[in-house]
């Protein structure tokens with residue numbers, strides 16, 4: 345577990361807490377926020393978004409076809425590959441107002457196998 349930071353999504357005004365060890369897409373899903381995505385591997389660009397505030401972001405490997413260097417320098421990001429190392433404000437370029445709030449947060453539980 346790393347340090348945690350707040351990521352706010354605009355224009356929907358949703359905030360989530362993101363551990364440095366998680367990518368932003370995964371952290372959102374775990375908190376019930378359903379963001380647009382496809383491959384989750386930095387290949388398709390479906391999760392491409394724009395960084396409005398903050399710049400301390402580290403990336404897992406991704407395709408430069410999905411995020412060319414010039415787009416990254418302009419502030420675009422791939423949420424499935426991005427790890428926040430400070431509080432961020434992200435503008436979602438693609439989202440569905442109904443779907444984004446339709447998820448349920450993941451909960452950890454304990455189960456016992458009584459027979460097999």
Ligand code: FES
Nearest residue numbers: 382383384389424
């Ligand atoms: S989901 Fe495909 S690049 Fe992020």
